[in-house]
Amino acid sequence: MNPLFEALQLARQDFFKLRKHRAAPAWAMWLLTGLVSLAWGVGLLALIAVLGRRWDDLDWLLAQAPPFFASTFLIGAVFHVVFTLIERQAPQRFLDWANGEPSVSVSVFYGAISMACVGLGLGLSYLLLGQIPGMEKALWAPQRSWWSFTLLGIFASVLWGLWAWQQWHEEQLRRQAKEAELRLLQAQIEPHYLFNTLANVRSLIDFDPPAAGQLLDAFTDHLRVSLTSMRAETVPLERELELVGHYLRLMQLRMGERLSFSITADPALRSLPVPPLLLQPLVENAIHHGLECCIDAGHVQIQAERQGELLVLSVRDNGVGLDTPKKRKGNGVATQNIRERLASRYGERARLLLQSAPPRGTLATLQIPLPTP
Amino acid sequence: MSLRALIADDEPHLARHLQALLQQAWPELQIVATARHGLEAAQQIAELNPDLAFLDIQMPGLTGLEVAQGIEGPTRVVFVTAYDEYAVQAFEAAALDYLLKPLQLERLQRCVARLRTSLGGSGSEADAQLGAALQALAPKVSHPLRFIRASNGELTHQIPVADILYFHADDKYTVVQTTRDEHLIRTPISELVEQLDPESFWQVHRSSIVNLQHLAGTRRDDNSRLFVRFHGHARELPVSRAYVARFKAM
Numbered sequence: 001m002n003p004l005f006e007a008l009q010l011a012r013q014d015f016f017k018l019r020k021h022r023a024a025p026a027w028a029m030w031l032l033t034g035l036v037s038l039a040w041g042v043g044l045l046a047l048i049a050v051l052g053r054r055w056d057d058l059d060w061l062l063a064q065a066p067p068f069f070a071s072t073f074l075i076g077a078v079f080h081v082v083f084t085l086i087e088r089q090a091p092q093r094f095l096d097w098a099n100g101e102p103s104v105s106v107s108v109f110y111g112a113i114s115m116a117c118v119g120l121g122l123g124l125s126y127l128l129l130g131q132i133p134g135m136e137k138a139l140w141a142p143q144r145s146w147w148s149f150t151l152l153g154i155f156a157s158v159l160w161g162l163w164a165w166q167q168w169h170e171e172q173l174r175r176q177a178k179e180a181e182l183r184l185l186q187a188q189i190e191p192h193y194l195f196n197t198l199a200n201v202r203s204l205i206d207f208d209p210p211a212a213g214q215l216l217d218a219f220t221d222h223l224r225v226s227l228t229s230m231r232a233e234t235v236p237l238e239r240e241l242e243l244v245g246h247y248l249r250l251m252q253l254r255m256g257e258r259l260s261f262s263i264t265a266d267p268a269l270r271s272l273p274v275p276p277l278l279l280q281p282l283v284e285n286a287i288h289h290g291l292e293c294c295i296d297a298g299h300v301q302i303q304a305e306r307q308g309e310l311l312v313l314s315v316r317d318n319g320v321g322l323d324t325p326k327k328r329k330g331n332g333v334a335t336q337n338i339r340e341r342l343a344s345r346y347g348e349r350a351r352l353l354l355q356s357a358p359p360r361g362t363l364a365t366l367q368i369p370l371p372t373p
Numbered sequence: 374m375s376l377r378a379l380i381a382d383d384e385p386h387l388a389r390h391l392q393a394l395l396q397q398a399w400p401e402l403q404i405v406a407t408a409r410h411g412l413e414a415a416q417q418i419a420e421l422n423p424d425l426a427f428l429d430i431q432m433p434g435l436t437g438l439e440v441a442q443g444i445e446g447p448t449r450v451v452f453v454t455a456y457d458e459y460a461v462q463a464f465e466a467a468a469l470d471y472l473l474k475p476l477q478l479e480r481l482q483r484c485v486a487r488l489r490t491s492l493g494g495s496g497s498e499a500d501a502q503l504g505a506a507l508q509a510l511a512p513k514v515s516h517p518l519r520f521i522r523a524s525n526g527e528l529t530h531q532i533p534v535a536d537i538l539y540f541h542a543d544d545k546y547t548v549v550q551t552t553r554d555e556h557l558i559r560t561p562i563s564e565l566v567e568q569l570d571p572e573s574f575w576q577v578h579r580s581s582i583v584n585l586q587h588l589a590g591t592r593r594d595d596n597s598r599l600f601v602r603f604h605g606h607a608r609e610l611p612v613s614r615a616y617v618a619r620f621k622a623m
Binding site: 172191192194195198199200201202204206207254255259328 | 386389390
């Protein structure tokens, strides 16, 4: 019972969306299609019984049910095959369009496909069922209801379009609110960082006033960019790199020769819009890993490159790596936060990977789809 | 006799700043070492036995709190922190000396004045304060372990915690000493503390947890360091200064 239920739960996720990868096994998807078809069958049969004033005629209902349900299951199967084929064969960009804002063209697409599927299903059921002996006794024959099905199909697509549009807008609002909240969390200044930086400035004022000035400048730059970024939906990649650059420069002034870093980015990518403050928490983690337990010099390497349709941002450190037990608690919060932000904005198309980077250290990789031109 | 102190901070500018301010506020205090991380601090404290140790809390290697848990000699601890909400609450509650970063000369002077008067005393009050603060910061255990699982080659042993005399950190492993055998596990002391019933298992040192049920008593050596002894077992374990007060109350 439980594995079955779990598989169905998985299948239910985004069942009505187009996805290249599904968590649920294929049989669960088929089972769910069967259940949905059954629900449609029951609903339509009830509707026809009510409209035909035959709802109290049990014999009629029993006679109608087998061919009727057989047809709905066939239509369901056609839907399943057609949409699975679209999912598999169509380019991701097309699926994004179909899953995106339910504009008139998207509604027309779904309406047309749905009607084609219903038509194909009905044709199939006529071919198959029409020849089964005994079926001729049934009052309901597919070809008689052709027009009512077409009308119902148009009616359903319009309803679906309106409903989907409403849903889509609500989801956008929810997503924006959530995104703003997560961004705010990531922009929070860690008190340790703040007070230790101030302590360094305070100390350098006495010993090395020019260095105190440099540190204060880096701190100001970092604060300014992070505050502006916090309010933006997207920022140019350049800005994001600038932000972590200021942060690393500051940490280097604090830590001395213990920290070195490099930032390399393809100049063509610098103006690409990216969600703000995704890189900063990864760099903070790298600093903590790199300098937390390792007493010797730490190095942080940041890279931005294009790989096919993806923008790939990577942060590599030469610290303790992922296998050692973590001393600092709450490390997972930042990465969880990033994953949620990516999922709400890009769905499955963006990823955050954390892996060990031999000979030692951690490699964090962000994969974000390039914006469609 | 001039007093000797150690400073431990992983950020060089901050260590230097503290040293400079101490020179101003307490000229006769001699800074004998500056440690760049927790392990170095623990090692230098054990070697040099300074009168005072100024320990930053967030350091690589060992945290300042862990360094304090391992002090066996008479060294008094002053914690230095940029921001540790819970630690500061615990220090306040235990009336323990601590400094906040960025350091301010006036506050340091007040701290120095207090240290000057209290360093003349026996030091047991300060140990008790440190013990109370560390106690308050100890993790709360909700579901204590009843068994420890240790593997030895192809065999695994299920050890009832009641049979365990003590846990002792030994390089990369933790030694689990029972009435009869010795086992090695990989769980560090800091994680075990979070899983053992605090009624019967006491941490007495950064590197050891003892089972009170098997305790035979204590012994004090010539340098007034305290050791715990166990029934039917020869090895004694040192008690760090912070935890000495707990045994006095027994």
